[in-house]
Amino acid sequence: MIYLDNAATSFIKPEGVVKAVCETTYKNSANAGRGGYSAAIKSSEILYETREKLARVFGINNPERIVFCKNTTEALNFGIKGVMHKGGHIITTSMEHNSVIRPIKALEQNGVFCFVLQGDKDGNIDVEKLEKMIKPQTKMIIMTHSSNVCGNIYNIEKAAEIAHKHRVLFMVDAAQSAGSIPVFAKNIDLLAFPGHKGLLGPMGTGGLYVREGVNIKPLTEGGTGSLSESLLQPDFFPDMLESGTQNVPAIAGLGAACDFLLKNGIQNIHNYEKELRERFEEKVLNMENIKVYGGNHKTAITAMNIKGADCIEVAQRLADDYGICVRSGLHCAILAHKTLGIQNTGCVRFSFGYFNTPKEIDAAADAVYKISKDLQKCQN
Numbered sequence: 271m272i273y274l275d276n277a278a279t280s281f282i283k284p285e286g287v288v289k290a291v292c293e294t295t296y297k298n299s300a301n302a303g304r305g306g307y308s309a310a311i312k313s314s315e316i317l318y319e320t321r322e323k324l325a326r327v328f329g330i331n332n333p334e335r336i337v338f339c340k341n342t343t344e345a346l347n348f349g350i351k352g353v354m355h356k357g358g359h360i361i362t363t364s365m366e367h368n369s370v371i372r373p374i375k376a377l378e379q380n381g382v383f384c385f386v387l388q389g390d391k392d393g394n395i396d397v398e399k400l401e402k403m404i405k406p407q408t409k410m411i412i413m414t415h416s417s418n419v420c421g422n423i424y425n426i427e428k429a430a431e432i433a434h435k436h437r438v439l440f441m442v443d444a445a446q447s448a449g450s451i452p453v454f455a456k457n458i459d460l461l462a463f464p465g466h467k468g469l470l471g472p473m474g475t476g477g478l479y480v481r482e483g484v485n486i487k488p489l490t491e492g493g494t495g496s497l498s499e500s501l502l503q504p505d506f507f508p509d510m511l512e513s514g515t516q517n518v519p520a521i522a523g524l525g526a527a528c529d530f531l532l533k534n535g536i537q538n539i540h541n542y543e544k545e546l547r548e549r550f551e552e553k554v555l556n557m558e559n560i561k562v563y564g565g566n567h568k569t570a571i572t573a574m575n576i577k578g579a580d581c582i583e584v585a586q587r588l589a590d591d592y593g594i595c596v597r598s599g600l601h602c603a604i605l606a607h608k609t610l611g612i613q614n615t616g617c618v619r620f621s622f623g624y625f626n627t628p629k630e631i632d633a634a635a636d637a638v639y640k641i642s643k644d645l646q647k648c649q650n
């Protein structure tokens with residue numbers, strides 16, 4: 271199998287991650303914060319240590335402001351719904367995943383107003399335009415750091431500057447950037463991230479960073495293990511947003527993944543993945559009938575179509591005939607597909623990872639070539 275679907279979830283995981291999950295499950299499956307015996311204390315330590323490592327990855331001063339979630343979607347829901355209130359305006363972009371758009375649409379039923387900054391046909395977002403969209407009622411700007419459809423990387427630094435100039439909260443969806451390109455939380459008020467994609471941790475992990483001073487309410491209550499004398503949810507972090515038993519083995523794996531990233535350097539990882547993407551794109555762009563979507567400043571994603579071919583069929587042939595795993599069709603981001611003009615066709619998405627090799631890239635490009643020639647023959 272050649273796995274080129276790392277934007278969905280990363281695979282392979284570093285050896286240390288698998289070891290940490292297995293060892294924690296086997297030797298230390300006690301509940302964190304629930305007992306004074308050593309296994310329970312060890313579980314609490316695992317949570318604490320992983321929080322600290324994540325803080326190092328994102329340049330966060332206070333690890334306690336990082337809340338574990340089961341994925342980015344949960345973190346985005348916690349952030350958006352925890353902060354927005356009736357009458358408030360939220361600004362977002364046309365390149366968002368439905369994990370951003372759907373919670374906002376749900377809030378529109380409760381009197382929240384949404385405004386969408388449109389990207390251009392290559393999926394670029396001119397963040398300078400955000401400034402004119404801000405009104406006195408604007409509470410939050412939320413945008414993705416990088417498109418999951420075409421891989422474009424957006425200027426979140428400039429967007430943060432504009433938001434803060436107008437005292438508007440700035441939230442980032444780092445689903446496609448965390449671990450794949452350096453992400454610094456310094457000017458971000460709310461940062462939602464997955465543990466299972468670029469950070470190379472296990473599925474079922476993710477998190478939300480909430481900057482000190484941001485007023486947020488919990489969406490779930492109870493089961494914190496702390497403040498048992500109280501009928502109410504604790505008002506301190508991380509307990510306020512972390513209800514119920516945590517996935518300690520997976521979080522141990524996420525901690526080991528952070529060790530791997532800190533040791534290898536996210537910039538180095540990005541450079542390597544970029545080399546792979548460029549190698550692939552150089553090859554496919556030399557073929558006659560290939561269309562690649564997006565701009566030049568990208569993560570390790572190549573979104574493409576073989577002209578005239580059904581993207582689902584192409585992906586199926588890649589899987590069946592060549593053992594190559596990619597995503598095809600619509601990728602949970604219909605506004606982004608509309609922006610790129612591929613809402614009716616979808617596209618084939620190749621997403622490369624740190625454990626892919628140049629040989630695999632060449633095999634994938636070769637497979638695309640053969641499939642396109644085959645399909646051409648069928649059309650003639």
Ligand SMILES: Cc1ncc(COP(=O)(O)O)c(C=O)c1O
Nearest residue numbers: 341342343367369414418445464
């Ligand atoms: C940009 C973006 N946002 C949000 C999500 C949702 O992430 P998760 O699967 O971790 O909930 C994804 C998943 O692919 C994504 O690419």
